[in-house]
Amino acid sequence: MSDIRILFVDDDRDILAMVEQYLTIKGYDVTTVDNGVDAVGIVKDKQIDIVFTDYKMPEFNGLELLVAIKKYRPQTEVIIVTGYGSMESAIQAMKFGSYDYLQKPFKLDHLRMIIDRISEERKIKDKAQLIRKIARERHQYGKMIGLCPKMREIYEVIDTISIDNPMVLVHGESGTGKELAALTIHENSNRKEGSFVPINCSSLGKGTSTQEEIDRYLADMLSSVNGGTLYLDEIATLSAGVRERMMVLLGDWTGDIAQRPRLIAGTSRELDEVIASGAMKKDLLDLFNAVFIKLPPLRERKEDIPLLINHFLFNTPPAAKTRIYGVTPPAMDILLEYHWPGNLIQLQNVIERAFAMGVENTIGPDDLPAEIRTFGTISKMG
Numbered sequence: 001m002s003d004i005r006i007l008f009v010d011d012d013r014d015i016l017a018m019v020e021q022y023l024t025i026k027g028y029d030v031t032t033v034d035n036g037v038d039a040v041g042i043v044k045d046k047q048i049d050i051v052f053t054d055y056k057m058p059e060f061n062g063l064e065l066l067v068a069i070k071k072y073r074p075q076t077e078v079i080i081v082t083g084y085g086s087m088e089s090a091i092q093a094m095k096f097g098s099y100d101y102l103q104k105p106f107k108l109d110h111l112r113m114i115i116d117r118i119s120e121e122r123k124i125k126d127k128a129q130l131i132r133k134i135a136r137e138r139h140q141y142g143k144m145i146g147l148c149p150k151m152r153e154i155y156e157v158i159d160t161i162s163i164d165n166p167m168v169l170v171h172g173e174s175g176t177g178k179e180l181a182a183l184t185i186h187e188n189s190n191r192k193e194g195s196f197v198p199i200n201c202s203s204l205g206k207g208t209s210t211q212e213e214i215d216r217y218l219a220d221m222l223s224s225v226n227g228g229t230l231y232l233d234e235i236a237t238l239s240a241g242v243r244e245r246m247m248v249l250l251g252d253w254t255g256d257i258a259q260r261p262r263l264i265a266g267t268s269r270e271l272d273e274v275i276a277s278g279a280m281k282k283d284l285l286d287l288f289n290a291v292f293i294k295l296p297p298l299r300e301r302k303e304d305i306p307l308l309i310n311h312f313l314f315n316t317p318p319a320a321k322t323r324i325y326g327v328t329p330p331a332m333d334i335l336l337e338y339h340w341p342g343n344l345i346q347l348q349n350v351i352e353r354a355f356a357m358g359v360e361n362t363i364g365p366d367d368l369p370a371e372i373r374t375f376g377t378i379s380k381m382g
Helices: 013-025 036-045 062-072 087-095 108-137 149-160 178-187 211-224 240-251 271-277 282-288 302-314 329-337 343-356 370-381
Strands: 005-009 029-033 050-054 077-082 100-103 168-171 196-200 229-233 262-267 291-294 324-327 361-363
Touching: 005 013, 005 036, 013 029, 013 108, 029 036, 036 050, 036 062, 050 062, 050 108, 062 077, 062 087, 077 087, 100 108, 149 178, 149 291, 168 178, 178 196, 178 229, 178 262, 196 211, 211 240, 302 324, 302 329, 302 343, 324 329, 324 343, 329 370
Parallel strands: 005 029, 005 050, 050 077, 077 100, 168 262, 168 291, 196 229, 229 262, 324 361
Antiparallel strands: none
């Protein structure tokens, strides 16, 4: 049974009987009425998803009904049914918000096609709204931490590509968590049962000299992923020879297509700079430009710093005899003012340093590295 509620309005009772019988047999929730005034009352009292209304009716015509419905239920889709072959009336109705128009005599299958199209569009819209709602409320996605608007946008992108498997290029400064983003994409995809294999592109293919050796090395590497995800870190450092052979092997893949690895690439260099230097050819850029994710540096998401500190303190503490439960307000002020050139890794190092120093209970200003304390002092002087 469809959960779509339909209202059909026409002053011809034979048409109403035919439509009601057909849609009921097909499993739709349908109500019929022979005038516009009663139709408005039904729409006011009941959640109606789709209204089909005859254009020409006595007392209250289809266009007037359309305007009234949109006033009370803007989300209800209205389809004007016209028996006079007048495109003028159909165009006028579209201007007032009609979803579509249907010309008499119409085929019942055509009626059903419009209903199913609206139903599918509504499902897609509802899913998108749910994704946005979850993203707004989410402060963590996999191992990614953050609730700032930019991070929530990234969570939404990851949600939308969780079923499909487009190539992904993750851009971000060193230490922003590119590999974490790639891992999160992998773990929220239908390839999560396969391996996640991170590769440093600067060392990829080193020790091979002939094309046969490169091909054998790359073939073994691609096969080892077992249909999972291959993460190519710092893709711009990939040598021209390895890049070209990888393109050929992926393009000429002869095995099970489901076993061909999904590729996610990361780069800390600006794309314009990468292309201009020749480090990344356009064919490789084309391979990864289906989805582009830009991770913000920590200095652009400072509202996430307290959340990140809490995560580092309680979720990934190094082995230590002491326990740290928080950061003092003066120390937090310094951390929030700092510009974080090393991004998340630098912040994590600050917390691990405090554990290594044997700090107990809370981290104060004196427990912070000298360069961070100095930066805070200079900021106050300025």
